[in-house]
Amino acid sequence: MRVLIKNVFVEGKRRDILIEENRIKEIGEVRREEDMEVIDGSNKIAIPGLINSHTHIPMTLFRGVADDLPLMEWLNNYIWPMEAKLNEKIVYCGTLLGCVEMIKTGTTTFNDMYFFLEGIAKAVDESGVRGVLAYGMIDLFDEDRREKELEKAEYYINYIKDLNNSRILPALGPHAPYTCSKELLKKAKDLAIKYNVPIHIHMNETLDEIKMVKEKTGMEPFLYLNSFNFFDNIKVIAAHCVHLTDEEIKIIKDKNINVSHNPISNLKLASGIAPIPKLLKENVNITLGTDGCGSNNNLNLFEEIKVSAILHKGYNLDPTLIKAEEAFKFATINGAKALGIDAGEIKEGKLADIVLINKNNPTLRPIENIRSHLVYSFNGFVDDVIIDGKIVMRDREIITLDEQKVYEMAEKAYDKLRE
Amino acid sequence: MRVLIKNVFVEGKRRDILIEENRIKEIGEVRREEDMEVIDGSNKIAIPGLINSHTHIPMTLFRGVADDLPLMEWLNNYIWPMEAKLNEKIVYCGTLLGCVEMIKTGTTTFNDMYFFLEGIAKAVDESGVRGVLAYGMIDLFDEDRREKELEKAEYYINYIKDLNNSRILPALGPHAPYTCSKELLKKAKDLAIKYNVPIHIHMNETLDEIKMVKEKTGMEPFLYLNSFNFFDNIKVIAAHCVHLTDEEIKIIKDKNINVSHNPISNLKLASGIAPIPKLLKENVNITLGTDGCGSNNNLNLFEEIKVSAILHKGYNLDPTLIKAEEAFKFATINGAKALGIDAGEIKEGKLADIVLINKNNPTLRPIENIRSHLVYSFNGFVDDVIIDGKIVMRDREIITLDEQKVYEMAEKAYDKLRE
Numbered sequence: 001m002r003v004l005i006k007n008v009f010v011e012g013k014r015r016d017i018l019i020e021e022n023r024i025k026e027i028g029e030v031r032r033e034e035d036m037e038v039i040d041g042s043n044k045i046a047i048p049g050l051i052n053s054h055t056h057i058p059m060t061l062f063r064g065v066a067d068d069l070p071l072m073e074w075l076n077n078y079i080w081p082m083e084a085k086l087n088e089k090i091v092y093c094g095t096l097l098g099c100v101e102m103i104k105t106g107t108t109t110f111n112d113m114y115f116f117l118e119g120i121a122k123a124v125d126e127s128g129v130r131g132v133l134a135y136g137m138i139d140l141f142d143e144d145r146r147e148k149e150l151e152k153a154e155y156y157i158n159y160i161k162d163l164n165n166s167r168i169l170p171a172l173g174p175h176a177p178y179t180c181s182k183e184l185l186k187k188a189k190d191l192a193i194k195y196n197v198p199i200h201i202h203m204n205e206t207l208d209e210i211k212m213v214k215e216k217t218g219m220e221p222f223l224y225l226n227s228f229n230f231f232d233n234i235k236v237i238a239a240h241c242v243h244l245t246d247e248e249i250k251i252i253k254d255k256n257i258n259v260s261h262n263p264i265s266n267l268k269l270a271s272g273i274a275p276i277p278k279l280l281k282e283n284v285n286i287t288l289g290t291d292g293c294g295s296n297n298n299l300n301l302f303e304e305i306k307v308s309a310i311l312h313k314g315y316n317l318d319p320t321l322i323k324a325e326e327a328f329k330f331a332t333i334n335g336a337k338a339l340g341i342d343a344g345e346i347k348e349g350k351l352a353d354i355v356l357i358n359k360n361n362p363t364l365r366p367i368e369n370i371r372s373h374l375v376y377s378f379n380g381f382v383d384d385v386i387i388d389g390k391i392v393m394r395d396r397e398i399i400t401l402d403e404q405k406v407y408e409m410a411e412k413a414y415d416k417l418r419e
Numbered sequence: 420m421r422v423l424i425k426n427v428f429v430e431g432k433r434r435d436i437l438i439e440e441n442r443i444k445e446i447g448e449v450r451r452e453e454d455m456e457v458i459d460g461s462n463k464i465a466i467p468g469l470i471n472s473h474t475h476i477p478m479t480l481f482r483g484v485a486d487d488l489p490l491m492e493w494l495n496n497y498i499w500p501m502e503a504k505l506n507e508k509i510v511y512c513g514t515l516l517g518c519v520e521m522i523k524t525g526t527t528t529f530n531d532m533y534f535f536l537e538g539i540a541k542a543v544d545e546s547g548v549r550g551v552l553a554y555g556m557i558d559l560f561d562e563d564r565r566e567k568e569l570e571k572a573e574y575y576i577n578y579i580k581d582l583n584n585s586r587i588l589p590a591l592g593p594h595a596p597y598t599c600s601k602e603l604l605k606k607a608k609d610l611a612i613k614y615n616v617p618i619h620i621h622m623n624e625t626l627d628e629i630k631m632v633k634e635k636t637g638m639e640p641f642l643y644l645n646s647f648n649f650f651d652n653i654k655v656i657a658a659h660c661v662h663l664t665d666e667e668i669k670i671i672k673d674k675n676i677n678v679s680h681n682p683i684s685n686l687k688l689a690s691g692i693a694p695i696p697k698l699l700k701e702n703v704n705i706t707l708g709t710d711g712c713g714s715n716n717n718l719n720l721f722e723e724i725k726v727s728a729i730l731h732k733g734y735n736l737d738p739t740l741i742k743a744e745e746a747f748k749f750a751t752i753n754g755a756k757a758l759g760i761d762a763g764e765i766k767e768g769k770l771a772d773i774v775l776i777n778k779n780n781p782t783l784r785p786i787e788n789i790r791s792h793l794v795y796s797f798n799g800f801v802d803d804v805i806i807d808g809k810i811v812m813r814d815r816e817i818i819t820l821d822e823q824k825v826y827e828m829a830e831k832a833y834d835k836l837r838e
Binding site: 064293315317320362367375376 | 794796798799800
């Protein structure tokens, strides 16, 4: 079955988009044929599906369980006790809930780090979204734990490869320099090269963790990792990067490290405000992440786009910083580049990850300057979602999942966590 | 006709809400009677309608016309040329569009400052929302202009009073200390006392304007206005208050000045970040404003609630600042207090300004900690809106206005501005 989107607005022009298999075959004027499923786009705007470059999807179940607390109280009293009760089934339910939210808010790809990846992969498979999944390794400098974590990580890479689903890709997730030993980081790098997968890691999120790394190693985190050539010959997505020295920025630039900017989580957890304008000056590839729902508390990437576009203006007292077009790229083409996915723009030959937005929305009116509206005004709830050439949501109804059933399953899973 | 909302969640409990005339008559278990219009609330959450304490509603037409520019370029090349083409009809259309957006995003009251108030009042009357309307006075220190502005302001107070619509209230809007002479400010105050109406004024929005006032008067704006007892014996809503000295904060506290915090506009225009935590320590009444759509670019007060709750945490590196409950109050009861409106909470005897939110929304799941979800996760689009006891929107369909027609009128008005 081919899919034809008729008369849709793409970059301000009315076009037809023909999808064949999982790719965009043609953009222009396309004649309807019998084997085509046709979507009337005449009242809609087409954009590339958004790409969330840092999240922990199963934590969608943790939405609102604890807010407005110091980090250690939040972790010790709420997040870690709940995480101790997780299992594959609960993680599956949490991921389904996250997928519903991502689909409804136009995110077609997410880059995840978590545990119980069988549960995550199952939900991703069923929901139709695209996921890059890393098992989060933490050894806390303990040798036994390290070997077990590396084994698990390698197991999951093979597990995901064996699924043979082009929408589900493996990655390696050494958690962070303050929770992983140098040996773990080195071996993770070896695995990344062996399997040709990206590394997804938390870097420089808080001043406290940077202090810990400096006390242990005498170096700032990026300098420390660079001291054993961690960043060479691999693709790295570094989440957060809130506090950076100029020397660290130079490493990020020189080693082509992709930055996942998570402004909302960084504000809510009081981690700080990342120096994105400085990174942009060095042409660093900036992408956007929501982080998990424990610290955001949603997966609506449109909020991240808006906050990234306004925050740095206000913080630096310069209204010309991070223009609408740039912020939109953070969440689309830049994310695709970072993850090595051939999507992020609506172009012939690209993967067919397309989102349609209804123009009957006051936040999009007057109906001019659509790019600006999508960045600064739109609320994020979209009409239709196509991922990998398949229609996943049509006229706000999710086709791949039973939304009501997902809510029920998620509530039950949540009750188990709170028992 | 009485309105009965059956089985709705209010502060976590299932309740019935009975509305008689324009007030909440009873909350509890209410038997359905024949003369009641019944709304099934069993899948919905009831919250008090939100209150936008600073905006310029007709500027909804200016959404997206210019972003990411230095302030003077934005004003000189885009906003002012378009404002020069305004007339009553265009302002009416812009206000209608703003009302559609406010209704859809759960705002029931707005505090406005603009021109062509006949057009605004007409749209407010028709849409069913509650508006406090001030004519924005600017004399630029010119005596002729001053007298004309004061005459207009007084004319509009009488015009609005004569409408005899309890939803439309007059206010006085001397624009700001850097655009209004001392004489204008003094006479505006006299009028505020004469007519017993609040004063709505821009204060300390940018460093530049503060510098201008200091150069002219030798004092910071709040000290300057206080030097001629401007704040005594009147109710003042001071919009922005981004840059404040400790002495100015003391005046705000001592004179019970209401602050309208506009975090998104302040970020986008690069005005800065207001010292809200400091003001809260002094028990200042903090309310929330979206500002106009030229600088936000929407009227979705839920965004303002979230940004106010996260911004100060991240900026001050303290995750305990501005808790969810507090941010929610900014947009409800605090706004009501500032404007002297007997609303802002769902309580027997209060004005019936009530908003219902559908629980079938992934951002509200798991369905616990609703207050947190409304502040940190919800996207803002609501199901039902009751204002002054009248149903204005039901199941996402606006009853008072023809949404499609409003879009058409707004597009035409916009075309006139861009000619």
